[in-house]
Amino acid sequence: MQKFKINAKFSYLVAVSGGPDSMFMLNELVKMNIKELVICHVNYNFRKDSKNDQEIVEEFCKKNHLKLETLIIEQNYSELKENFESWARKTRYDFFAEISKKYSIKNVLVAHNKNDLIETFLLQKQRKGYVKYFGLNKTSIYKDLIIVRPMLSILKSDIINSLKDEKVKYAIDSTNQDIKYERNKIRAEISEISFSQIEKEIELLNKNLEKTNLKVNWYVNNNMSADELKINKNLTDQDLEFIQRTIYRWLEVIKKDFIVQNRSNKTIFEIAKNMKVSEKVFWEINVGSYSIIKDYENLFLIDNKMIQPKTFLINSQQELYLAEEFINWLDIINAIKRNKENYPYVISNDFAKYKLDTYTLGKKTNRYLIDKKIRYKNRMLKAVVYSNKAKKILNTIK
Structure with missing residues (x-):
């Protein structure tokens, strides 16, 4: 048989x-x-x-x-x-x-x-x-x-x-x-004799879990934009377990759940807790070779290689190829040309540093970024270019 x-x-x-x-x-x-x-x-x-x-x-x-x-x-x-x-x-x-x-x-x-x-x-x-x-x-x-x-x-x-x-x-x-x-x-x-009672407990817990997962799936399906998860009160008002399950489900949808499969539960708990209690518009939690980042009302996952801070000093036209390190390289080169190529220039995505040293539209760049609510994702992935002398940013930050 x-x-x-x-x-x-x-x-x-x-x-x-x-x-x-x-x-x-x-x-x-x-x-x-x-x-x-x-x-x-x-x-x-x-x-x-x-x-x-x-x-x-x-x-x-x-x-x-x-x-x-x-x-x-x-x-x-x-x-x-x-x-x-x-x-x-x-x-x-x-x-x-x-x-x-x-x-x-x-x-x-x-x-x-x-x-x-x-x-x-x-x-x-x-x-x-x-x-x-x-x-x-x-x-x-x-x-x-x-x-x-x-x-x-x-x-x-x-x-x-x-x-x-x-x-x-x-x-x-x-x-x-x-x-x-x-x-x-x-x-x-x-003992195998006790298995029947334990199985009943497992069945009940999984039925309750199924109901929770339906709510989790509804939230994720209705609050995703591209690969990002929108964060709102419908999520942050929930308990920590619900938020953790939402994070896992989001990672499954974007096919990146493998990054947490062999990690301590503390990682997801820390992310969930930050989402529930932190009032910061930006925070970053490292998960192996990736980072999960809260960016205003969005949660996104990114490969750490893509957001490494990089800064280049450009002394001549021959060094402009360095701008190709950034996704907005054409914007940078056009800004330098509009400035009549008065070298040297600095090209950087190290916003934690350049926001304190430069000016944008007459404001300290730090104040400009805050006032315009420029997304941290854009600050990390896109570079700015500014004159090494005047410290004035030449391209548009958005």
């Missing part, structure tokens, strides 16, 4: 560690008439017996004539500066994404079972952080991959019994017994 269901007309990548769950899934898949299977194994070389896991997968694939792609990691784990589980997950899924492109297969089967679902939920409760979905969802997205979890209704005990009955070889991960990991502590303390 088929123990779980998937659409056999599709092709799949299959994540196989060599442990009982993934070997059970792989064994069941072989019994189905699947269009195409590509097995993906990652050997982290984290344990002394990691090679054994790889050999089990290789042996099964050879016996059943399955395509196998293996990633072998060479890493000094004493030098790893981030949480191993988060790092391993990103490494694993980035590998799946690479193999996905090679075979043009978008669906990835992952062998999470009912015990994993319960353990994940109890970890979520313990950590009290942002939760996109309580427990584990049947499907989720990672970059362009569709992650499918077909075994969430199957108990671990049933998996072990099936493997014994069918004499399927599998590896035992010794780190699963190490109670320094919170998940392993939870695993040691819970």
